[in-house]
Each structure stands twice: as structure tokens, then as C-alpha cells.
Amino acid sequence: MLLWLGATFLxxxxxxxxxxxxxxxTPDDEIKAPKEIMALLKRSCYDCHSNHTKWPWYSKVSPISxxxxxxxxxGRNALNFSxxxxxxxxxxxxxxxxxVDALRIKMPPAEYMLIHKEARxxxxxxxxxxxxxxxxxxEEEK
Numbered sequence: 001m002l003l004w005l006g007a008t009f010l011x012x013x014x015x016x017x018x019x020x021x022x023x024x025x026t027p028d029d030e031i032k033a034p035k036e037i038m039a040l041l042k043r044s045c046y047d048c049h050s051n052h053t054k055w056p057w058y059s060k061v062s063p064i065s066x067x068x069x070x071x072x073x074x075g076r077n078a079l080n081f082s083x084x085x086x087x088x089x090x091x092x093x094x095x096x097x098x099x100v101d102a103l104r105i106k107m108p109p110a111e112y113m114l115i116h117k118e119a120r121x122x123x124x125x126x127x128x129x130x131x132x133x134x135x136x137x138x139e140e141e142k
Contacts, residue, residue, distance in 0.1 A: 022051035022076065023083050031084035037132045041081060044108050044119040048075030051082035056115075071112070092136070099133040 030050075033041065046052050048071050059068040079095050087095065103126045108119045121129070 022053075023080065023086075025051055025082045025086070029083050029085045031081045033132065037129065040121065040125055040129055044121055044125075046081060047112075047116070047119075048072050048108075049079045049081055050076075051080065067111070071109070093138060096133045096136045100130050100137075103130050103133075 031038075031041070042052075047054055053072055058064045079098065084092070103121070108116075108121070113120050
């Protein structure tokens with residue numbers, strides 16, 4: 001049984017999800033926000049939602065790497081703070097609303113916070129981020 005599990009683990013190392021290289025971005029493309037907001041975004045969101053992903057050692061070991069790479073790929077596709085200023089205003093408005101909604105329950109995801117305890121947001125920090133995002137939503141979008 002152990003031999004079978006070991007062989008399966010070794011074979012899984014050949015299965016990888018390729019995360020596309022991050023889109024080209026300049027510092028001017030990155031989101032601009034007050035210092036406190038940027039600190040929270042970088043601490044809790046940037047690993048999956050920016051070009052500044054920190055790839056820990058386990059992100060290269062299957063089957064964990066499959067989940068990590070999938071999360072980063074999907075996260076960047078949904079919202080990438082590194083290319084924020086490349087988004088048009090309509091897209092930004094939708095993303096501000098999604099930030100508000102995501103912070104209500106699911107972001108950062110529980111499985112991410114198991115390993116990255118520093119990413120946890122207090123209720124006050126969640127409210128601060130939500131208030132910041134809400135302040136950018138135009139009246140007709142609210």
C-alpha cells in the first residue's frame with residue numbers, strides 16, 4: 001500500500017497546471033490606494049490577485065501545486081491589482097462591487113488562511129476595505 005501511495009505521489013509530480021506568465025505591467029498600472037488599504041491588499045490579496053505572487057516551496061509539489069496554481073490563475077483572471085489602471089471604468093466599477101461582496105464571506109479563502117495566518121482580516125479590516133471599495137462605486141452602480 002505504501003509503495004502504491006509513493007508511486008502515485010511521484011506520478012503526480014508530472015501533472016502541473018501552468019499559470020500563464022503575468023501580464024505586462026508597469027508601476028503606473030498598479031492600483032493606487034491609501035497606505036493602510038495597500039498594506040491590507042498586499043497582505044491578504046496580492047498572492048492571487050497580482051503579478052507579485054510569492055511562490056512557496058509547496059507550490060511546486062503536486063497535488064498541492066494543482067490547487068495553488070489554479071487559485072492564482074483564476075485569481076488573476078478575476079482581478080489583477082497589478083494591471084488595475086489598464087481596466088476601463090466600467091470594469092473597475094464591477095470589480096469594486098465584487099471586492100465588497102467577496103469580503104463579506106469568502107476572501108481570502110479559508111484554505112489559504114490555514115497556511116497564511118498573516119492574511120487573516122479582522123472584522124474592522126474587512127470593513128475598512130469594503131468602505132474603501134464602496135467609496136469608489138458611482139451612485140448609479142450602487
